[in-house]
Each structure stands twice: as C-alpha cells, then as structure tokens.
Amino acid sequence: MQFSGQAWSQRCSFKGEVNVSGSNLFRIGLVVASLSAAQGWSQQNMSPLARDRAQGILQVVANDIKKHYYDPKYHGVDWDAAIAQAKKQIEQTNSFNMAMSDIAAMIDTLHDSHTFLLPPQHAYRLDHGFQYQMIGERCFVTRVRPKSDAESKGVKAGDEIVTLNGYPVLRDVLWKMQYVFTVLRPQGALSLELQDASGTRRQVQVAAKIHTGSIVKDLTGGGGGGDIWDLIRDQEREEHLLRPRYQEYGDQLLVLKVPEFIFSRDEVDSMIGKARKHQSLVLDLRGNPGGSVETLKYLIGGIFDKEIKIADRIGRKESKPEIAKPLHNPFTGKLVVLVDARSASAAELFARIVQLEKRGTVIGDRTSGAVMEAKHYDEQMGTDTVIFYGASITEWDLIMADGKSLEHNGVMPDELVLPDARDLGSGRDPVLARAAEIVGVKVSSDEAGKAFPYEWPPE
Incomplete structure (x- = not known):
C-alpha cells in the first residue's frame, strides 16, 4: 500500500479571471508541442490498433476504480457517464497521447490526489535539462543540467518561472502541468517567461534532449531483445539515487x-x-x-x-x-x-x-x-511483448x-x-x-x- 502521489485535482485560475476545472486542463490545449519532432509524435493520426489499445486501457482502469475506490459514491460523480464520455472522446481523438489525456481527465473528476492514470511509457524520453518547484507562492528554477540546452540559453538556478507555455505557474496547478508535460503529452520544448533576481524578464525556448526507446517491451531476453536488462539497469540507477x-x-x-x-x-x-x-x-x-x-x-x-x-x-x-x-x-x-x-x-x-x-x-x-492512502494497480497488455500501464x-x-x-x-x-x-x-x-x-x-x-x-x- 502506498501513500505516494501528488495532487493535481485542485481548480486553477488563469488570466482573465477564468476558472478552469482540472478535467478541462487536459482538453483546452494547455500543452502545445514546440519541437517539430514532438509535434509529429503527438499529432499523427492514431491507428485502429492504438485506438483499440486506448479503449482497452480505459475499460480496465475504469473498472479497477469502480471496484476499489474508497468512496462508492465517487464524490457525487456519475462514474458510468464519465466512462461513456471518455470512450466517446477516444473514438474522436487523433493521437494515443490525447486518448491517455481523455482517460486522465475522466479520473480527474474525482478530485483525488492519489487516484490517477499510470499510462504506458512513451517510445521516447525527454530531458529538458532543468528542474523547478514552488517556493512559497512562486515557482523557481532550482537546478540546470550542465551542457543542456537550458544552460546554453542562459537559464539559471534562482530564475523565477512566471509563465510556462504561456500559462501562469501557480502552486495549485503546477503538479497538473508537470503531469501533462512529462507523462501524458511530453513536450519537445518548453516556452518559459523568466524573471531574474533583479526583476528583469525574458522569454526562453528550451529544447529537450530526446532519448528514444520502445513502448512495447520484450521481456524474453531472446532474439537480441535487451529490454529486460534495460529495466534492471534503470532499477539499479534508481536505487542509487534514492x-x-x-x-x-x-x-x-x-x-x-x-x-x-x-x-x-x-x-x-x-x-x-x-x-x-x-x-x-x-x-x-x-x-x-x-x-x-x-x-x-x-x-x-x-x-x-x-x-x-x-x-x-x-x-x-x-x-x-x-x-x-x-x-x-x-x-x-x-x-x-x-x-x-x-x-x-x-x-x-x-x-x-x-x-x-x-x-x-x-x-x-x-x-x-x-x-x-492508495494502491497501485499494475496492468499489462500482451505476453512476451508487453505494454505496461495501470x-x-x-x-x-x-x-x-x-x-x-x-x-x-x-x-x-x-x-x-x-x-x-x-x-x-x-x-x-x-x-x-x-x-x-x-x-x-x-x-x-x-x-x-x-x-x-x-x-x-x-x-
């Protein structure tokens, strides 16, 4: 059983005094891919196989929540109607990433920090080369990776992030933004409005370093498949850092x-x-x-x-x-x-x-x-070649x-x-x-x- 997780279910206010609910955050185009390669990944038409996989993930995750969620009334949410709406949206969407966003938006209607989608990993991993977090009510860059594009663009620890991809960075919404940018619809580049310690503001476009991989994992170890050893090495690195x-x-x-x-x-x-x-x-x-x-x-x-x-x-x-x-x-x-x-x-x-x-x-x-207090329900599609989600x-x-x-x-x-x-x-x-x-x-x-x-x- 886990106490882990971050809240991304609070309501957030954007410019013009418009209140945008958490579920809308996944649908209103908060994330706009800035790198052409990333745009290609996120905007391409979804194949029938990918759409079927997305619908399968929706059904399994929705049923897991129906079976295990602590509140059988779902905080007043009509869960069957929410499932039907997500299914309809997946039929109309044009990318697997957006389909995962539809499922995440459905879950977000519960407004629960520990109930969220664990989507399949992407066939690529992006590193934007800097870290940031809220300090008080303001968001600051805390670290910049040496030799990254962020460093070359002059991003420095101590810079305040005023806007991220054009949206104000607020304490209640930062986790939601990070979840979208890094998990649901990873961005090839981020647009930052920064303010330095002297109060001077500037606009910076930071490109990510792209690491390619595979959404489908070969766990047999045969036929030259190295995925299982990659997973083992990743686990060893994680244990060292933690x-x-x-x-x-x-x-x-x-x-x-x-x-x-x-x-x-x-x-x-x-x-x-x-x-x-x-x-x-x-x-x-x-x-x-x-x-x-x-x-x-x-x-x-x-x-x-x-x-x-x-x-x-x-x-x-x-x-x-x-x-x-x-x-x-x-x-x-x-x-x-x-x-x-x-x-x-x-x-x-x-x-x-x-x-x-x-x-x-x-x-x-x-x-x-x-x-x-939550539990991770791990699911998979396939046998020898596996897609993990949950x-x-x-x-x-x-x-x-x-x-x-x-x-x-x-x-x-x-x-x-x-x-x-x-x-x-x-x-x-x-x-x-x-x-x-x-x-x-x-x-x-x-x-x-x-x-x-x-x-x-x-x-």
Whole structure:
C-alpha cells in the first residue's frame, strides 16, 4: 500500500479571471508541442490498433476504480457517464497521447490526489535539462543540467518561472502541468517567461534532449531483445539515487536526508542507529513524495517511545486506525524536520505527527497537500511483448488525530523558512542552516548548501 502521489485535482485560475476545472486542463490545449519532432509524435493520426489499445486501457482502469475506490459514491460523480464520455472522446481523438489525456481527465473528476492514470511509457524520453518547484507562492528554477540546452540559453538556478507555455505557474496547478508535460503529452520544448533576481524578464525556448526507446517491451531476453536488462539497469540507477544520505556535525548533529519512503525495517533501524550516536537529528524530507505505509510506521517508531496513531483510515466498507509501534531502541534526542512544497503524502503525515505530538520542530515551506492512502494497480497488455500501464487508486481517506485531513491542505511548518532567488543561484541552504541553529549547531547557509551535492540521473 502506498501513500505516494501528488495532487493535481485542485481548480486553477488563469488570466482573465477564468476558472478552469482540472478535467478541462487536459482538453483546452494547455500543452502545445514546440519541437517539430514532438509535434509529429503527438499529432499523427492514431491507428485502429492504438485506438483499440486506448479503449482497452480505459475499460480496465475504469473498472479497477469502480471496484476499489474508497468512496462508492465517487464524490457525487456519475462514474458510468464519465466512462461513456471518455470512450466517446477516444473514438474522436487523433493521437494515443490525447486518448491517455481523455482517460486522465475522466479520473480527474474525482478530485483525488492519489487516484490517477499510470499510462504506458512513451517510445521516447525527454530531458529538458532543468528542474523547478514552488517556493512559497512562486515557482523557481532550482537546478540546470550542465551542457543542456537550458544552460546554453542562459537559464539559471534562482530564475523565477512566471509563465510556462504561456500559462501562469501557480502552486495549485503546477503538479497538473508537470503531469501533462512529462507523462501524458511530453513536450519537445518548453516556452518559459523568466524573471531574474533583479526583476528583469525574458522569454526562453528550451529544447529537450530526446532519448528514444520502445513502448512495447520484450521481456524474453531472446532474439537480441535487451529490454529486460534495460529495466534492471534503470532499477539499479534508481536505487542509487534514492538511497538515504547522511551529514554529521560531530556528535552534536546528524542530518539524515530521506528521498522517499521505500525502506525496510532493517534499513530504518540502521538509520535510527546512526542517529542515536548524536544529540540531535535533522530529518530532511524536502522533495520526498511519500511511499510505503510500512516505512512510515518504522520511521515513526524510530523516534517515539510509545505507540502512535498515524490516522483513522476511512475505507469503502470499514474504518480503522493506522498504528505505528515503537522500535526496540528509538532515537530520543532533539528533532527538526525539513519540508517543502514537494513533500507529499507519507512525508506530510510524518511532519504533522511530529507537530501534533510536540516531538520536534517542523521548518521550511507548506507541504503539497496530497495525503490519501492508495494502491497501485499494475496492468499489462500482451505476453512476451508487453505494454505496461495501470492506475493509482485511493482505498482509504486519512483523518489525523486532530480530526482534520491534510488532503488539499498540507502541513504549515512551525517556522516558515524559504530560500530566495539569490540563495538558489549561489547554492545556499538557509533552511538547513536554520535547522542546525535550532539544535545549537552553527552551520552557515553556504556550508549547508554543500551537505548533499545533487546527483543528476544518467542521460
């Protein structure tokens, strides 16, 4: 069971005070392909085989939601009518990507952060060469890949993204835009309106680096088929990038960066064992999208010496509490938790429990507000040659001990500490520096910014 996922179901406001619902976002042409090659992929007529595949995916995913979704009333949505509408749209659409958008739009009517389509991977992968996120209510470039087109066009960490493909970038809609741009209808180029630290604005067109692959995977390993080994290598690279990372400041402080909740009890025991050798622990959950319920329980059990109720789980047929039990020898020192706008799901639950139980201090930015309990239903077409797809489906709503839900609300930190454009541009980390100060350790923002050098995924 997963707490992972991001919210893309909120309503969003565009210029001219026009409110556009989430489902419309997939239909109004928010994404316009800017590179001719990408336009060819997304605009070409869909073959009868591809259309049949899209209809098959629609039916399987719709039935999975009908069978497993926690609310049998679908929040008032006429689910059968929504399915019929999506089926009609797929019959009329001209590309497989748009057909996947039709299915995503159908699911979006549920307005649920953890219920969404996991479409088949594309026969190509695009890397735009820069990363960006919300900081407060503004969107900033946080990193630029060396030797990328973004770098050659002068895009820099600390640049504010005012518009993306012509649309204002707002906190409530950013995840939805990223889902469209990178998953449903990948863009060969992005049009950015940037503002630098001095307030000067400029327009930039950033081309992606295109990596070709295959939408259909050969898992036999025979006939020269290497797809299975590609999958294995991808998994190995992912495991390296998602490992826990540590920074020690004598015996006074351990900073533990947890990129995702994917660890076993033994792995969490090892983390807590390292923490016990120090007086204080800073747990960095910035950018952590959530993950496994079990990992969340282990980590909570590693910092509390008593049983903790995580939340009440409200399901289709029953309700029951989610309980974390203490590990054998938990960490009992000072605790500071770091969060940002990309901290989601299990990361948000952990931070809020620390607040409710008065176990430590939470600092950083308001979190994502994407907190439900879901399961990924993995589906496939074919046998030896396989197309993988599926859906994340919420099976439990989660109500915290204070009677409130974090869904669409997030966690407001005890101290709001945000890097500014100049911090981002120079690689400083005032959030980690402030966390160290809280526990009595002096670390400059410059030093803190060097604690965890960023590792770009292989191209």
